[in-house]
Amino acid sequence: xxxxxxxxxxxxxxxxxxxxxxxxxxxxxxxxxxxxxxxxxxxxxxxxxxxxxxxxxxxxxxxxxxxxxxxxxxxxxxxxxxxxxxxxxxxxxxxxxxxxxxxxxxxxxxxxxxxxxxxxxxxxxxxxxxxxxxxxxxxxxxxxxxxxxxxxxxxxxxxxxxxxxxxxxxxxxxxxxxxxxxxxxxxxxxxxxxxxxxxxxxxxxxxxxxxxxxxxxxxxxxxxxxxxxxxxxxxxxxxxxxxxxxxxxxxxxxxxx
Amino acid sequence: xxxxxxxxxxxxxxxxxxxxxxxxxxxxxxxxxxxxxxxxxxxxxxxxxxxxxxxxxxxxxxxxxxxxxxxxxxxxxxxxxxxxxxxxxxxxxxxxxxxxxxxxxxxxxxxxxxxxxxxxxxxxxxxxxxxxxxxxxxxxxxxxxxxxxxxxxxxxxxxxxxxxxxxxxxxxxxxxxxxxxxxxxxxxxxxxxxxxxxxxxxxxxxxxxxxxxxxxxxxxxxxxxxxxxxxxxxxxxxxxxxxxxxxxxxxxxxxxxxxxxxxxxxxxxxxxxxxxxxx
Numbered sequence: 001x002x003x004x005x006x007x008x009x010x011x012x013x014x015x016x017x018x019x020x021x022x023x024x025x026x027x028x029x030x031x032x033x034x035x036x037x038x039x040x041x042x043x044x045x046x047x048x049x050x051x052x053x054x055x056x057x058x059x060x061x062x063x064x065x066x067x068x069x070x071x072x073x074x075x076x077x078x079x080x081x082x083x084x085x086x087x088x089x090x091x092x093x094x095x096x097x098x099x100x101x102x103x104x105x106x107x108x109x110x111x112x113x114x115x116x117x118x119x120x121x122x123x124x125x126x127x128x129x130x131x132x133x134x135x136x137x138x139x140x141x142x143x144x145x146x147x148x149x150x151x152x153x154x155x156x157x158x159x160x161x162x163x164x165x166x167x168x169x170x171x172x173x174x175x176x177x178x179x180x181x182x183x184x185x186x187x188x189x190x191x192x193x194x195x196x197x198x199x200x201x202x203x204x205x206x207x208x209x210x211x212x213x214x215x216x217x218x219x220x221x222x223x224x225x226x227x228x229x230x231x232x233x234x235x236x237x238x239x240x241x242x243x244x245x246x247x248x249x250x251x252x253x254x255x256x257x
Numbered sequence: 258x259x260x261x262x263x264x265x266x267x268x269x270x271x272x273x274x275x276x277x278x279x280x281x282x283x284x285x286x287x288x289x290x291x292x293x294x295x296x297x298x299x300x301x302x303x304x305x306x307x308x309x310x311x312x313x314x315x316x317x318x319x320x321x322x323x324x325x326x327x328x329x330x331x332x333x334x335x336x337x338x339x340x341x342x343x344x345x346x347x348x349x350x351x352x353x354x355x356x357x358x359x360x361x362x363x364x365x366x367x368x369x370x371x372x373x374x375x376x377x378x379x380x381x382x383x384x385x386x387x388x389x390x391x392x393x394x395x396x397x398x399x400x401x402x403x404x405x406x407x408x409x410x411x412x413x414x415x416x417x418x419x420x421x422x423x424x425x426x427x428x429x430x431x432x433x434x435x436x437x438x439x440x441x442x443x444x445x446x447x448x449x450x451x452x453x454x455x456x457x458x459x460x461x462x463x464x465x466x467x468x469x470x471x472x473x474x475x476x477x478x479x480x481x482x483x484x485x486x487x488x489x490x491x492x493x494x495x496x497x498x499x500x501x502x503x504x505x506x507x508x509x510x511x512x513x514x515x516x517x518x519x520x521x522x523x524x525x526x527x528x529x530x531x532x533x534x535x536x
Contacts, residue, residue, distance in 0.1 A: 040452035041423075178308040178479070183523050205453050207482075211527030234532040248457035250482035252509055252524050253533055 001064075002086070002167045002198045003029040003052065008061035010047050010222075021047045022058070023222040029167065032196040034189075036213030036230065038206045038245065044222040045202050049171045052200075053089055054078030066166060083114055088160035092172035094152040097159065098144040104130075104155055105140040111163045129158040133188050150181030157188060167198045174208060186212055207249040210234055218242050271298045272339060274440045274473050275320065275358070280333035282315050282324065282497075288331065290315050290497045295490065297441060297473040304484030304505070305477045306520065307494035313477045316494075317445045320475065321360055322350050338440065355386050359439035363446040365426035368433075369418040375429045376402065376414025379436055386437035401432040405462060424455035431462065438470070445477040460486055481520045482528075485509055493517050 010022040022044045029035050039045035050056045052063060054073060063070040066086045073081070081087060091097045098107050108126035113119060127137050133154040144152050153173065160168050170189070174182040189199060190212055203209045209216060210230055217227035218239065226239040237243045275297040282290035290312040295303050307313040318324050320335055322342055335342045338357050345353065362368065369375060379398040383389060389397070395414075402410035405428040418426060427447060434442060444463065448456040464487055466472050478484050484491055484505075491508045493501040493516060501514040512518045524530050 040454060179520055179523050183519065183527070186527050207453075207524075207528040210529050210532060231532055234529055244454055246529065248454040249529050250453075250456070250480055250486060251528060251530050251533060252482050252485055252521060253530055 001028055002031050002033075002066055003027070003200070004062075004064040005048075005052065006062045006064075008048070008051060008063070009059045010044070010051055010056055011059050012047075021222055022051070022061075025061070025219070025222060025224055027217055027224060027227070029198050029200060031166065032193070032198055033215065034193060034199045034201065034213045036206075036209035036216040037200060037202045037219055038204070038209060038216055039202070039219035040204050040245075042221075043219045045204075045219050046171055048219065049089070049169050049200070049202055052169060053082055053087065083111060086166040087169060088163065088165040088167075089169045089171070090153070090156045090160050090173045092175050094149070094156040095144060097156045098152065100144055103141050103143055104147075107144070107155065107159050108140075108162050111159070115163065125162060126158075129162045130155075132161070132191075133158045134184065150177055150184070153177060153181065153185060154188070157185065161192070161197070164195075165197065167200065168192075169200045169202070171202045172204070173201070175203065175205075182208075205249065206234070206245050207251065218245065273298050273336070274338055275475070276334075276336040277316075277320060278334045278336075280316065280319055280335060281331050282312070282319055282328055283331035284325075284328035288497070289328070290319070292333065293492070293494075293499055294333075295492060295502070297475070299440065299471040299473055300467055301490070302467060302474040302476055302488045304488035304491045305475065305494060306479070306481045306484050306491060308479050310496070311494040312497040313494050314445055317360070317443050317475065317477055321354065321358065321443060355382065355434075355439060356437040357439055358441040358443065359434040359437070360443040360445065361427065361430045361434050361447045363449050365423065365430040366418050368430055369426070371418050374415045374417055375421070375426075376416075379429070379433050382433055382436040397436070398432075401435055402429070404435070404466075405429070405432045406458075407432075422455075423451055424458065427451065427455075427459055428462070431459075431466075435466065435470075435472075439472070441473045441475070442466075443475045443477070446479070447476075448483060449478065449480075456483070463487060481509075481517075482524060493520070 005027045008022050008025040011018050011020050013019050025048060037045055047056060051058050089097060105126055108129060109122035112122035112125060130137055135151060135154055174185050201209050201213055213230050215228065216230050216233050217224045220241045226233060226242045233242060234246060237246055273296040277293055277295050279292045279294050281288055281292050293316050297303055305313045305316065319330050337353060370378060376398050379401055380394040383397045384391060384394040399410045399414060402413055407413045407425060407428050448459045467474060476484055476487055488505050491505050492499050495516050501508060501517045508517060512521055
């Protein structure tokens with residue numbers, strides 16, 4: 001198991017206006033597995049991602065990453081984990097997962113050189129990953145701001161992969177992209193399965209996750225209300241909220257009359 | 258692909274409430290939209306699918322007479338309720354908007370005054386457009402809030418925009434758009450910013466309004482499936498061009514253009530379709 005989260009609680013706000021965002025959320029991700037997390041506005045899905053990356057502190061619960069309990073992690077250890085650890089991440093807005101002042105080359109090589117990989121080798125690997133996400137190496141000296149949204153998101157994916165992490169967390173990675181770019185990112189993510197990298201794919205839309213996830217977990221009001229193999233959840237949902245999600249998802253097959 | 262596809266109804270029995278004929282839009286010397294044509298008869302829904310930059314929003318704005326200043330309709334014609342809109346004076350446009358053609362957009366909050374309760378804003382539209390007294394306008398506003406299925410119209414009437422969720426705000430905007438009983442509603446990405454479950458509710462609401470009032474609609478979305486849910490006819494736009502146009506079922510099941518096929522295969526490969534197919 002690469003990630004095990006048990007009974008996670010997260011609260012926001014000062015004492016009197018304390019609001020519970022996650023209430024006993026539990027999720028396990030096996031090595032090499034692709035897990036989809038589905039949740040709508042306010043479900044706590046992004047908070048879940050942020051908690052697993054150490055960007056928010058849970059008020060209760062246990063996070064075990066690659067066999068190591070994160071309970072004792074201080075800020076420094078979390079930062080080390082995010083920079084070059086076993087978990088990497090891609091957000092909806094690639095400008096949030098890329099440093100706007102770093103060239104594409106630097107964004108891709110920094111996590112490697114931090115780990116002591118020699119510069120020349122780091123550049124070779126950056127090139128290799130850039131071609132894996134189907135981008136031309138001409139882009140290496142450019143800044144994120146000079147790229148299109150689709151190119152930028154592919155760079156963000158390459159940056160997440162370059163250290164060969166065991167788990168990548170993707171929070172709405174394709175929601176801001178047009179159809180052609182969306183398909184391209186999903187294809188790249190599908191190929192990743194072969195490398196044994198586990199993925200947690202977070203989205204508001206079950207439809208956009210169904211084609212790639214082995215398993216989906218439905219987050220509703222801070223709790224996972226249903227989880228299982230994608231086919232089972234889609235064809236035999238047990239929780240009323242899951243049923244509502246499935247009947248609401250726009251598909252090309254059913255027309256409202 | 259600029260041929261007019263006329264529905265059997267449009268051909269004779271009912272005259273179109275909206276006719277768009279080979280509309281082209283130019284700006285700064287370049288043509289940006291290269292000819293859009295379709296017709297709406299009462300109760301008919303036409304969908305425009307395309308991504309940002311495809312020209313779908315500009316087409317809507319041209320129909321509503323609200324193109325940005327540097328842009329103009331350079332060829333073709335828009336007829337609303339039988340009148341060529343190119344000849345309309347600003348006052349005539351104002352009279353037409355709301356009472357014949359109305360619109361809702363993606364971000365409902367930005368179309369409401371944050372410091373006036375939403376109910377009063379709807380009542381104001383009713384008062385101006387229908388020429389009724391305040392009390393009657395308030396009564397009508399409450400009816401409209403109930404018609405868009407807001408659970409407690411009296412409560413919502415007195416609330417401010419910031420107190421309502423995105424889905425509730427979009428219902429308020431639809432109520433406002435319906436205030437003067439328009440015959441055509443343009444909905445440009447009206448459900449895009451909403452959660453999937455809320456989006457489904459709003460689409461159901463639009464379907465109800467069409468059934469109960471004979472409202473004709475132009476439904477614009479980047480998602481073919483959203484459009485497919487409601488529309489009789491679909492236009493697929495890319496780079497200012499209609500790449501495919503036809504009855505919804507024909508476009509979905511026998512797509513001719515490679516771009517339409519891409520939009521469909523995205524759903525088939527990565528969406529729920531493949532699970533629902535054999536269930």
